[in-house]
Amino acid sequence: MATSTTKALAGDEPPRPSPRPGGEGTARRRGALWHRLDIKGAPYAFVAPFFIVFAAFSFYPLIYTSWISLHDVELATLDVMEWVAFDNYVELWGDSRFWNAVQNTITIGVISTVPQLMMALGMAHLLNYRMRASLFFRVASLVPYATSVAAAALVFTMIFERDFGMINWALGSVGIDPVDWEADKWPAQVAISTIVIWRWTGYNALLYLAAMQAIPADRYEAASLDGASRWKQFIHVTIPGIRSTIVFTIVLSTIGATQLFGEPLIFGQGPNGVTGGADNQYQTLGLLLYEEGWKNYQMGRSATVAWAMFMLLVLVFVVQRVIKRLRSRTS
Amino acid sequence: MGTLGSLRRKAVATAAAVGALALVVGCSSGDDSATGGGKKDGKVTITMGMYGVMGIKETGLLEQYEKENPDVDIKAEIAGDEQTYYTALQTRLAAGKGLKDIQGIEIGRAKEITETQADKFADFSDVPGTDHFLPWKESQISTEDGKVLGLGTDIGPMAVCYRKDYFEKAGLPTDREEVAKLWAGDWKKYVEVGRDFKKGFKGGDVAYMDAASGLFNAMVYGYPEQYYDDKGELIYDSNPAVKEAWNLSADAAEDGLTAKLRQFQPGWDPGLANGTFATAVCPAWMLSHISEKAGDANKGKWDVAKAPKGANWGGSFLGVVEQSPVKEEAKKLVAWLTAPEQQAHIFKEIGNIPSSRTALDSPEVKNAKSEYFSGAPIGQIFGAAAQEIPDKQVLGRKDGTIKDTFSQGLALIEQGDAKRDEAWKTTGERIEKAVG
Numbered sequence: 187m188a189t190s191t192t193k194a195l196a197g198d199e200p201p202r203p204s205p206r207p208g209g210e211g212t213a214r215r216r217g218a219l220w221h222r223l224d225i226k227g228a229p230y231a232f233v234a235p236f237f238i239v240f241a242a243f244s245f246y247p248l249i250y251t252s253w254i255s256l257h258d259v260e261l262a263t264l265d266v267m268e269w270v271a272f273d274n275y276v277e278l279w280g281d282s283r284f285w286n287a288v289q290n291t292i293t294i295g296v297i298s299t300v301p302q303l304m305m306a307l308g309m310a311h312l313l314n315y316r317m318r319a320s321l322f323f324r325v326a327s328l329v330p331y332a333t334s335v336a337a338a339a340l341v342f343t344m345i346f347e348r349d350f351g352m353i354n355w356a357l358g359s360v361g362i363d364p365v366d367w368e369a370d371k372w373p374a375q376v377a378i379s380t381i382v383i384w385r386w387t388g389y390n391a392l393l394y395l396a397a398m399q400a401i402p403a404d405r406y407e408a409a410s411l412d413g414a415s416r417w418k419q420f421i422h423v424t425i426p427g428i429r430s431t432i433v434f435t436i437v438l439s440t441i442g443a444t445q446l447f448g449e450p451l452i453f454g455q456g457p458n459g460v461t462g463g464a465d466n467q468y469q470t471l472g473l474l475l476y477e478e479g480w481k482n483y484q485m486g487r488s489a490t491v492a493w494a495m496f497m498l499l500v501l502v503f504v505v506q507r508v509i510k511r512l513r514s515r516t517s
Numbered sequence: 518m519g520t521l522g523s524l525r526r527k528a529v530a531t532a533a534a535v536g537a538l539a540l541v542v543g544c545s546s547g548d549d550s551a552t553g554g555g556k557k558d559g560k561v562t563i564t565m566g567m568y569g570v571m572g573i574k575e576t577g578l579l580e581q582y583e584k585e586n587p588d589v590d591i592k593a594e595i596a597g598d599e600q601t602y603y604t605a606l607q608t609r610l611a612a613g614k615g616l617k618d619i620q621g622i623e624i625g626r627a628k629e630i631t632e633t634q635a636d637k638f639a640d641f642s643d644v645p646g647t648d649h650f651l652p653w654k655e656s657q658i659s660t661e662d663g664k665v666l667g668l669g670t671d672i673g674p675m676a677v678c679y680r681k682d683y684f685e686k687a688g689l690p691t692d693r694e695e696v697a698k699l700w701a702g703d704w705k706k707y708v709e710v711g712r713d714f715k716k717g718f719k720g721g722d723v724a725y726m727d728a729a730s731g732l733f734n735a736m737v738y739g740y741p742e743q744y745y746d747d748k749g750e751l752i753y754d755s756n757p758a759v760k761e762a763w764n765l766s767a768d769a770a771e772d773g774l775t776a777k778l779r780q781f782q783p784g785w786d787p788g789l790a791n792g793t794f795a796t797a798v799c800p801a802w803m804l805s806h807i808s809e810k811a812g813d814a815n816k817g818k819w820d821v822a823k824a825p826k827g828a829n830w831g832g833s834f835l836g837v838v839e840q841s842p843v844k845e846e847a848k849k850l851v852a853w854l855t856a857p858e859q860q861a862h863i864f865k866e867i868g869n870i871p872s873s874r875t876a877l878d879s880p881e882v883k884n885a886k887s888e889y890f891s892g893a894p895i896g897q898i899f900g901a902a903a904q905e906i907p908d909k910q911v912l913g914r915k916d917g918t919i920k921d922t923f924s925q926g927l928a929l930i931e932q933g934d935a936k937r938d939e940a941w942k943t944t945g946e947r948i949e950k951a952v953g
Binding site: 261281283343347348349350455457458460464483 | 607608629779921950
């Protein structure tokens, strides 16, 4: 029934004369038009909200940011813009703070992402065993992810506090000198990475776990028949089995690490948070953007940093693609 | 780090859904996002935005005003950190949305507002009964063409807060008169006393002062010109006052006289509670912070002595936004809140020194004593210090930012990241970036 109507409307058959003019036929035709709209139009209607939202909240800001980055403009007087072409970019290129921020973003990114993903792998492997109350542990591993950055960072700030923090107290009880976690470069970066690791390990572990459960059990059986130990099974069955998930988490972590912002901001607090420490020892690109925009109120320079971050990410993925292609060619 | 990307996407989608909804709702119910309060059924709602401990809400003044004016309803919102508050204020001024009827203005931002946003604030020059302020206080918030953008709340004359028990342990006098004599007239002597303190102190790890930046601010603010001259030109790198303050603070830092803390940041408060330092240069408004954070356990251990030199560190204003729908009512409220009686009341309750001449001369201010600080006659000490503040006070557009940058520069020396010349150079470069 439905098909025949559609066909009739699609014009495969010549339109039949309606028995009564203006009667059933028009109504039917109108109903059919709705039906066609429903079939062809509905998908667009359903995906439209995303694209409208994308246009409003991602694409438009992207374009507007690039426009601002070509100007000299202050937050207090957004209507007064002075065209400076690519001056902001040239200046940023020669700015030591920018390269310092790039470096910090990379080092904090590496010391948070690498241990985090490895620990997540290990955790997922353990959660994958049959064990009592596994659901509890799976849910528990997601709890840090559900905590807000602000709350987590604040608690860690207190734990890492120099004079009365828990960590220095613990170090002191075994006779190690207190560490000035905020003021020294590497301790500060390690402390910030700890917050990141704490928040995201469980989340990644669950992603891995989901992938691991999709690996057919007979592969493990075959491996154990061949006498492979659990560690061997992990290396030769599990890891290859979830390779695409690993790649996925690496990509996401890289994006996340580039945008690292909340943790260092709250870790430093006040003016020190904005500049990433008195010596910019943990200023990430996200913080530099914030400092330019919301401490110095220079929106043009802030927008330039935003675009530099975006281009850096693009560059990372281009390099990654090139390496992948080269590798597949050699193998 | 994981999936901030996807998280953000979700957040954006949610925000969009909520936003779309808000648009629909917003269209039907009128514009809620406009500035401040309004009038409804004969009742006036006035909104206020403040920061820190300005003492207006904390001492019950708003309730009193509501009681005296039953048709007025006041909604006050207080941000803890002035930096965060000012950033939000800037954003809202730029957007022209989300502003409160009354907005607090910190002294470090006064110049920026009078120079760039005078048209967004209401004029107070025609409000009757507001001629009781210290003349320099009012000039700080006035534009060149005579517009007064706000009324003053408190000012920040200085003293030195010190721990009597620690001074005793270090073999120094403990009486506030004698302590003041130790460093009378020169901040250098204050640092000298610190060296004696360090040598003499027996009994644990206690630093002489909390932070080098406190000393620096106290010295710099004792001069009429700090970072800008009265033509608005930057002089922070050539002003001898700044260089002198920098060098003495660097001396204190290099000699290990400071606890290497950052004022008003984490670490400072537990430092007060646990007594890790013996002195702090304290503007009047800092007393309430110290007594609150050091807590009852340290009551009576602290005392207040006259500072070597007069200076003004801090102080605020209350302004009314031009586009406020209840502008006249808000101006009336501000005039009342900053009237001599109310300023004296705030001083009595929490120790913020009035910016009103009349209030400063009132007996209740003059005779005030602080129980927490060993019964120190804070009315006399700070009242006298207020007289020593230079009559001319030149403000600059980015005073607040420059002050923060200098504090960080001194932290570089305290933390051992840089020698003083290097730190000076870095600070200069950063200021260039921030104000250029």
